[in-house]
Amino acid sequence: MEITGALVATLSKKAKENRQIIVDVFKGGGHFGGSFSCTDILTVLYNSVMNVDPANPKWEGRDYFILSKGHANGALATVLATRGFYSCEQLETFNCLDSPFGEHPTQKMPGVEIPTGSLGHGLSIGVGIALSLKLDKKDSKVYVLMGDGELHEGQVWEAMQAAPKWGLDNLIAIVDRNRLSMDGPTESVSMPLEPLVDKWSSFNWAVKTVDGHDVRALLEVSSAIPFRTGSPSVIIANTVKGKGVSFMEGDYNWHYGLLNEETRRQALSEIAEAR
Ligand SMILES: Cc1ncc(C[n+]2csc(CCOP(=O)(O)OP(=O)(O)O)c2C)c(N)n1
Numbered sequence: 001m002e003i004t005g006a007l008v009a010t011l012s013k014k015a016k017e018n019r020q021i022i023v024d025v026f027k028g029g030g031h032f033g034g035s036f037s038c039t040d041i042l043t044v045l046y047n048s049v050m051n052v053d054p055a056n057p058k059w060e061g062r063d064y065f066i067l068s069k070g071h072a073n074g075a076l077a078t079v080l081a082t083r084g085f086y087s088c089e090q091l092e093t094f095n096c097l098d099s100p101f102g103e104h105p106t107q108k109m110p111g112v113e114i115p116t117g118s119l120g121h122g123l124s125i126g127v128g129i130a131l132s133l134k135l136d137k138k139d140s141k142v143y144v145l146m147g148d149g150e151l152h153e154g155q156v157w158e159a160m161q162a163a164p165k166w167g168l169d170n171l172i173a174i175v176d177r178n179r180l181s182m183d184g185p186t187e188s189v190s191m192p193l194e195p196l197v198d199k200w201s202s203f204n205w206a207v208k209t210v211d212g213h214d215v216r217a218l219l220e221v222s223s224a225i226p227f228r229t230g231s232p233s234v235i236i237a238n239t240v241k242g243k244g245v246s247f248m249e250g251d252y253n254w255h256y257g258l259l260n261e262e263t264r265r266q267a268l269s270e271i272a273e274a275r
Contacts, residue, residue, distance in 0.1 A: 068122020
């Protein structure tokens with residue numbers, strides 16, 4: 001893939017549109033903070049990095065994606081809609097009874113491999129899929145997006161130990177490193193995560209850090225996958241919780257929230273004006 005200025009501009013515009021749609025998707029309330037922190041990552045993955053077929057989500061040759069931080073499903077549901085898995089109009093039922101689209105993903109939503117929401121399971125599931133792909137001699141890759149607060153779950157560290165043992169260089173973990181969990185900074189609400197790069201490295205993962213809102217940087221880091229032959233890759237994506245809306249940015253109180261007419265208008269205008 002050639003990383004051109006035109007591609008970067010197209011993806012940046014798409015990410016902005018996705019944020020605008022997310023505001024509407026969350027009209028009854030939603031996980032704004034963690035959805036906006038990963039919108040650029042999801043937009044780049046689904047539009048330029050992963051091999052997917054929106055018309056045939058279960059296509060055998062697809063790359064697999066697991067939203068381990070399942071509470072960001074408003075972002076995933078939106079990115080899949082604008083990628084063509086279904087229409088944006090269908091998202092109007094988001095969070096309604098019997099809708100395929102909820103605050104957390106289920107397999108009723110086209111493109112979803114596995115339901116998530118209980119944090120800590122995605123990487124282990126990713127290890128299993130990646131291992132089975134290796135055994136079947138298939139080239140597909142497995143991407144797992146995790147929250148940094150999610151790393152407080154012990155199960156994640158078991159998966160971190162397992163993946164290098166099997167040489168799973170078809171597995172890519174992405175940590176949305178917005179430094180906030182649900183109720184405060186990751187470094188103080190539970191066990192501190194730093195030095196995070198050293199920890200992943202010492203578990204024999206190949207690590208790269210990136211600005212998770214820099215589309216060009218995200219494309220560049222993705223084009224280097226696998227970072228080391230025979231090792232799983234992890235991208236520590238430095239992000240801002242609530243990215244794009246000033247009153248949400250860096251405020252864990254916007255982990256989940258509800259906009260009124262005035263704040264909704266402000267959010268949409270700030271997103272529209274962002275570069
Ligand atoms: C096992 C489990 N424990 C607790 C929760 C409640 N919970 C939902 S989101 C969240 C914080 C997650 O923080 P992080 O992973 O950093 O997500 P982000 O900031 O990217 O939204 C918590 C504790 C949960 N969903 N699952």
